[in-house]
Amino acid sequence: MMFIKILGPGCVNCHTLEQLTRDALADLHLTAEISSVTDYPTIVAYGVMTTPALVVDDRVVLAGRIPTAAQLRDLLTTAAD
């Protein structure tokens, strides 16, 4: 089971990233627990300064932009291995 966190202060981009992640997980038939991190100190503690960012199992795999669906599937597959 993967633990996925979406880092971002609740902006439009963060919600988009969360939805894309859910879609990608469904496409890949993976299950994961998704949670949002919205407070700045925790976001910055991950070494992230540009949001939205995607954290899989406590590792930052993407920061500062919204990936394409294909990129996201690729990131999640890699992380799931």
Added chain:
Amino acid sequence: MTSRSIPSAAVGGWRRPVTQGFTLTAVAWLWLFAYQLNRPWWDLVVYDWLGLDEGSRLGSGVHFFLYDSVKILLLLTGIIFVVTIARSYLSLERTRSLLGGRREGVANLAAAGLGVATPFCSCSAVPAFIGFVAAGVPLGVTLSFLIASPLINEVAVVLLYGMFGARIAVLYVASGLVIATVAGYILGRVSPSRWVEDFVYRTTLRGAAVMPGQQLTWSDRVIMGREEVATILRKVWPYLIVGIGLGAVIHGWAPADFFTAVAGPDNPFGPLVAVAIGVPLYSNAAGILPLVEVLYAKGMAIGTVLAFMMSVVALSLPELILLRRVLKPPLLAAFVGVVATGIVATGYLFNAIL
């Protein structure tokens, strides 16, 4: 960061960059062609086909609106694309590591310069601020970065160049750098840390900072450039239409020396009033520039015009509300005060020397 290179670029092999190179060259030529043809085309349409009189208010207003809309759209598209690709080689994380542990003074200047070159949106102002401070970048240096970033706007630089020529564009960049450097330096001298929200200093960094710029291929950068153009155009077009429309009205109807009396070179309060009006206003460079062009054409002094533009783009309420999350009111007030003073001073300087 553990990601592999992004698949879209890897799949095409060497063929993709080559096709992309051809497409880019073709688009660049098309762009140049359209830019050159813009004025003769609207001359033909407005004055010949529509039969409007070149000297009339309606004729010159309509021509101004159409010609300027196309010119600014072309400039914006070209500039944002090129700037986004150039900037993709730098990231906020890299900038931070360049600034970390440096002494104030020179570092303020470096921060101001990097503020111009680093891809940054004011929506990231708060995490960037915390990230910089937590990594040991001095407060004043961090503030120089945060001032320079919106103040010296790449869109404004190129539009100024397109409308007023190289001298004004260079002066704008130089004065923006001086304001950001000096303002950050001054704010760093007043022991500002007592006016920073406590949680900022309790933030600790775990692990290495993310370097999102490292694994990008050329194709990724081109795609990013294209997406950025689309995003910015989607965001600025209403401002642009209102700005150019307002410009067209003033262009066509206001008498040629309308602003000379109120805000011409002889009015000692020009820049002061311009900044007082500009700070609460919020627009972006693309929306304000058409207006700036017309104000200048109708006799407003260049320093006053530039001060107005800088105060509109550099200080905005939404950004101040964001910064309030990390800065206590006294420092926030000092921030606004120092930057506004710098802009007013620049206005007077330009009015005096140009």
